[in-house]
Amino acid sequence: MVCQLTGAAFMQVYLPIAEMAVSPWLMATLGLVVGCLSGIFGVGGGFLMTPLLMLMGIPAPVAVAAGANLAAASSMSSVVGQFERRGVDLRMGLVISIGGIIGVGIGSLLFSWLKSQGAAEATVRIAYTILLGSLGTSLVWESLRAIAKTRAGGPPPNFRRSTNDIAHRLPFKVRFPRSKLVISVIPPLAIGIGVGILSAIMGVGGGFILIPALVYIIHMPPNLVVGTSTLQVLITASATTFLQSAANGSLDLVLSALLIVGGVMGAQFGVIIGRKLKGEQLRALLGALVLLVALRLAADLVFVPSTLFELSSPGGGL
């Protein structure tokens, strides 16, 4: 299956770190599709790209590094557009990113501990399934309700209605002028830490979890959500790319370049498509996507897996 997938095109390129040949067209197309999604939703696409690469027989550490590198590139390409249309709350983005970097540190330690207990993979898979499942369900549910309300002629639901929730009750209040919010600095920091932990453990940018958090916990204006999350993905994914190369030596620049060529172009199309969709539609689509990935993971947990055996890569090092 590996050979069929990578051998489909007429030309192959050898990857120096992964130590295998892949079709450059297939990789660029994958980058294009995932980049497009990341432009639409402001997610990095790591949670899609990393498993896809692994399915094609690329060793897991190489797949994680390449996924993070692609996420960095496509979020860079879309954050430019977001800044131009003033869709980024820079202060909020930086606060969350500080939390994110702390979280990456905690996550790495946590992961080593889980690994030493022999429970790393099981924990990650169950957590991933529960997290994505509940997230996807709530996203789809909320946005379908909002769409139904709009159809019925009522006013769109106001996500910023509450001034009495957790973000307002906690101390250390900070003004976020772009978002027109005066809230405690603790929730964004905590969200950043949570996303950072997940990023370190699962090799994802964390946009898919950040967007609902910004909408439902921080109550950011919808037009700032995607841009701010893109900025955070850019910072986290860059950090992961760097760490994967410096600590694990698993960054394959040839693979990255192939994915990025497609990815940055895709991200541009994604931003354009995203502009034409309404907030509720965007959230419904993202919810459906997240739900699909969760169902795929759940199927792996419940049904007899198609591959009972897993092997180390031929090179043995990765």
Add this chain to the structure above:
Amino acid sequence: MMARFSLWMVLLLGLIIGPAAQAQSTQVSAALIDDAVLVTSSFTGAKVTVFGSVRAGSVGRTDIVVAVRGPDRPAWIAQRKRTAGLWIGKDQISFAAAPTFFGVASARPLEQIAPSDTLSLYGLRPKGQLDIAKASADSPLADKLIDAFVAQRQREKLYVDDPNGVKLLKGGLFRAGIQMPDRTPPGLYTAKVMVFRNGRPAQSTLTTLVVTKVGAERALFEFARDHAVLHGLAGVLLALIAGLSAAGIVRRFAPG
């Protein structure tokens, strides 16, 4: 160039020495057509060709078996298992060393050439080449997992057994071809040529070949290995520049 020269020398020597040798003794000489496999950016695998000549008595049957073995590296295999109704558990065993590539070529199926124990003893079976790690040796699942490991690597064409890989030519000459896939790792490879007489090993000869990255592949690999921090920064920089330029290009051609 050297490889070709030594090849002709081998053939010449075979012709000179061959008839002079005692009637009952078996002589074999062999050489690789190319003793280096170069891994470039278009590397999709390579065929290793061994040429040689064999002199053996006229009584009974002579078989030639060629084995090419890649460098040993650590490896592991895990089997998923159901725990509390969910597929979250794993049984894993590790190998201290396993050949990264193991290809055997012959003119007819190995089982017809020699008994199974002989084949194992002379290292023509991949299973016998696996060095199981001490911690995994007592695992009750070891046998099953070792079989699964070999089967999986056979599916990936890393462990190959080709019963049509050796072509016998006229005058005791033979040619053997073993295909290596793109995932074959670089390193020092050993090629062993064995002559079987009536199912018993009679003579063997060893030669080596090197699989090595060259050009851009080598430069990138060494950069990643020797300057991991700079390599990481290069990755981040690549992402930032590519993102910026894509944004610039799209803005120019598709404003709004």
